[in-house]
Amino acid sequence: MDLAKTYDSGQVFSWKIVDGNYIAPIGTALYELRQMEEGLCEAKLISGPSQEEDFIRYFDLRRDYGEIYNHIVGRHPELTGAVHRGRGIRLLKQDSTEMLLTFIYSQNNHIPRIRKSMEGLKELYGPEIGTYKGHRFYALPGDEVLKGLTEENFIALGAGYRAPYLVSAIANIGDLRAGYPDTDVDSAALVARLQEIHGIGPKVAACIALFGYGCWDVFPIDTWVRKALKHYYGSEAEKSGFIKQKVGEFGPYSSLVQQLMFYHMREGVKDERRPKNQQSRGRAKG
C-alpha cells in the first residue's frame, strides 16, 4: 500500500498529513499511518476503540492487489503505464453517508474545497474523536444531527448551489440504510436508487457506490477518466456503447481500472508542470 498515492487519488478527504504521516479517522477511531519501505505501512491507534475488523475492511486488506494488477496488465497491456504509476493505490471502503455527502460536494468542485467543506461540517456538528499533535479530529455527525441541518447551514459551509442537493440527500439516508446494507449490495440497484436523489447523477452515484459500499463493478466517469478513455482508445471512446463494452471487459475490476486511469492522467498533467528531475516514475506509454 502506498499512502501518498491513496491519499492523492481523489477518494478520501478526511485524512490529514501531519509531519509526513497520514492521520486517518476511521469510524470513531483515529489512526496514525506511517509509510515504511516500499509497499509496507505501519498503523498506530491514536484514540478511540480498536476495531481491527473495521480497519481491515476500510483498507480492504484481505484482497490481493498484486494478483489483480497482473490480471489487468495481462488482459489490457495498454494500461501497463497506468498500473505502474498507480501501484500501491487501494480503494478504500468508507462510511456510506460520508461518501454520499462528499461526492455531492465534489460536483464541479476542486478537491481542496471538497476537503475543506467536509472538514467544516464535521468540526461544526460532529463529535470530536481525538487529537494528534495539536490537530483536532471529528467524526461525521449522526443522522439526527444531519437531519436538522438546513440549506443555509450548508451554504455557510461553502456548498453553494449544492446546498439543496445535500438536504434532499440527507432526507434519504434512512431509506438507504434500510434498503442497502453497506456491503454486498446490488450495485446496479443502488446506483439507480441514488440517482433518484435530486443532484445525484451517474458519476456521483457510481462514486458513492464504490467508496461507500465497496462496489467494484462501477466505473465513474469524470473529466479525467474521460480524457484517459480518449487517450487509450481514441475516437472509439466517444461512440455510444463503447464504454459499456469496455467496462464489461474490465468486469469485477472496473473500479480499480477507473481509479488507475484517474490517477495516471492527473499525475501525468502534474508531471508536465513539474521540473523533470522531480517527475514521478512510470510515465504513460503510447
Added chain:
DNA sequence: TTCCAGGTACCCC
C-alpha cells in the same frame, strides 16, 4: 484578474 473544478438539471432538438 480570470480560469476552472472527480457534474447535474434543464431545455432543445
Added chain:
DNA sequence: GGGGTACATGGA
C-alpha cells in the same frame, strides 16, 4: 439519446 448552458464558490 445527443448537444448546449447555468450554476456558487474560492483556490491557483
